[in-house]
Amino acid sequence: xxxxxxxxxGFGTVGAGTFEALNTNQELITNRxxxxxxxxxxxxxxxxxxxxxxxxxxxxxxxxxxxIDDPEIDIIVELMxxxxxxxxxxxxxxxxxxxxxxxxxALLAEKGEKIYRAAIKxxxxxxxxxxxxxxxxxxxxxKDGLSANRIKTIIGxxxxxxxxxxxxxxxxxxxxEQVVQEAVKLGFAENPPTLDVNGTDAxxxxxxxxxxxxxxxxxxxxIYREGIDFITPDDIRFADExxxxxxxxxxxxxxxxxxxVRVHPAMISKHHILANxxxxxxxxxxxxxxxxxxxxxxxxxxxxxxxxxxxxxxxxVARQIKLGAKNFTPPLAHAIQPKQNxxxxxxxxxxxAYYIRFSALDQPGVLSRxxxxxxxxxxxxxxxxxxxxxxxxxxxxxxxxxxxREIQVQNALxxxxxxxxxxxxxxxxxxxxx
Ligand code: HSE
Numbered sequence: 001x002x003x004x005x006x007x008x009x010g011f012g013t014v015g016a017g018t019f020e021a022l023n024t025n026q027e028l029i030t031n032r033x034x035x036x037x038x039x040x041x042x043x044x045x046x047x048x049x050x051x052x053x054x055x056x057x058x059x060x061x062x063x064x065x066x067x068i069d070d071p072e073i074d075i076i077v078e079l080m081x082x083x084x085x086x087x088x089x090x091x092x093x094x095x096x097x098x099x100x101x102x103x104x105x106a107l108l109a110e111k112g113e114k115i116y117r118a119a120i121k122x123x124x125x126x127x128x129x130x131x132x133x134x135x136x137x138x139x140x141x142x143k144d145g146l147s148a149n150r151i152k153t154i155i156g157x158x159x160x161x162x163x164x165x166x167x168x169x170x171x172x173x174x175x176x177e178q179v180v181q182e183a184v185k186l187g188f189a190e191n192p193p194t195l196d197v198n199g200t201d202a203x204x205x206x207x208x209x210x211x212x213x214x215x216x217x218x219x220x221x222x223i224y225r226e227g228i229d230f231i232t233p234d235d236i237r238f239a240d241e242x243x244x245x246x247x248x249x250x251x252x253x254x255x256x257x258x259x260x261v262r263v264h265p266a267m268i269s270k271h272h273i274l275a276n277x278x279x280x281x282x283x284x285x286x287x288x289x290x291x292x293x294x295x296x297x298x299x300x301x302x303x304x305x306x307x308x309x310x311x312x313x314x315x316x317v318a319r320q321i322k323l324g325a326k327n328f329t330p331p332l333a334h335a336i337q338p339k340q341n342x343x344x345x346x347x348x349x350x351x352x353a354y355y356i357r358f359s360a361l362d363q364p365g366v367l368s369r370x371x372x373x374x375x376x377x378x379x380x381x382x383x384x385x386x387x388x389x390x391x392x393x394x395x396x397x398x399x400x401x402x403x404x405r406e407i408q409v410q411n412a413l414x415x416x417x418x419x420x421x422x423x424x425x426x427x428x429x430x431x432x433x434x
Pocket of ligand 1: 134158159160161162196201300301302
């Protein structure tokens with residue numbers, strides 16, 4: 001029986017989940033791969049913490065280079081996270097001819113190009129199923145099962161923390177700050193959960209998905225991102241009255257001449273399958289020109305789901321090593337690079353329906369002044385709700401618009417800045433009409 005040796009760099013939650021899956025399902029994995037997958041070494045700066053699993057102390061080290069320079073290790077599994085150091089280790093591993101499995105979404109989304117080039121140059125395999133959607137096999141599906149399709153639309157709920165927060169705000173009518181505090185206390189959110197709630201984490205994952213669909217890294221800075229911290233229980237209630245739920249959506253659309261790639265809170269019809277993806281679950285809805293609609297649903301984080309994805313990648317590479325493969329699928333599963341760079345449209349060019357909530361003085365003429373400015377910017381209103389006086393004497397006026405251009409909505413809101421009839425900055429949420 002042949003053997004494939006791996007070295008794990010980073011032994012936190014995901015590292016421990018990976019080790020556990022390899023041990024628990026060892027026989028099944030050996031049978032499926034046709035070779036034994038052996039963890040030869042694990043590197044982590046912390047050798048003290050009890051991870052709840054037995055690990056032979058002789059395979060533990062604080063020095064990652066011991067793994068990278070070990071000629072007997074075939075696959076380096078990078079689970080340490082972070083940018084600079086992780087990039088350095090991965091590039092060194094590639095140069096040493098080692099295959100790489102990583103869950104590092106931030107690194108791939110922001111600095112993937114250099115890593116992909118190195119992988120191609122040195123003829124090694126780099127796999128990253130665990131970087132998007134935890135245990136959901138979306139990367140494999142896009143690279144293999146759906147590869148005959150032109151993917152026109154992707155709408156994802158890619159951040160479990162924000163989905164958990166929005167779900168509790170929706171079900172319990174609680175304000176954002178209270179839910180975040182409780183989520184941190186219960187261990188459902190990091191402290192502080194900045195990258196989760198400001199859209200960056202979901203944008204990293206969307207960037208990876210889009211790069212596979214189009215065969216080239218996405219210019220990450222051009223992805224529009226907006227977080228969920230401004231959403232109030234009022235907005236969730238009004239959304240409900242209009243028949244919508246509010247979700248943090250990661251959206252990519254192929255417009256033919258460029259792409260829409262954006263992450264922001266959005267209203268989505270309660271009848272849409274994504275509106276009912278709750279708690280910390282992730283989901284990815286996509287449409288391919290031949291396959292039609294597809295939905296992927298599951299846990300986007302956690303020791304076991306993410307460990308499941310990491311081990312799947314390890315097994316896939318181990319199988320190919322065992323079969324004596326000399327060449328591997330390129331990192332983004334495109335043998336030929338696209339002729340043009342990926343062009344991402346500015347958010348200003350978006351056409352969407354909009355929810356706008358104004359807090360305004362309750363006096364004659366207010367509604368007509370607001371609607372006058374909207375009309376001046378060519379924004380057509382489809383529904384209006386006005387709700388009774390709040391403690392400060394202001395009223396909520398909520399409008400849904402017909403499809404409008406983002407730039408026109410932004411210009412109208414800019415023109416309203418400083419208007420004495422408005423008691424607060426208006427809240428604007430895009431309405432996803434898929
Ligand atoms: N922090 C991420 C989330 C999980 O909340 O979905 C890891 O990607």
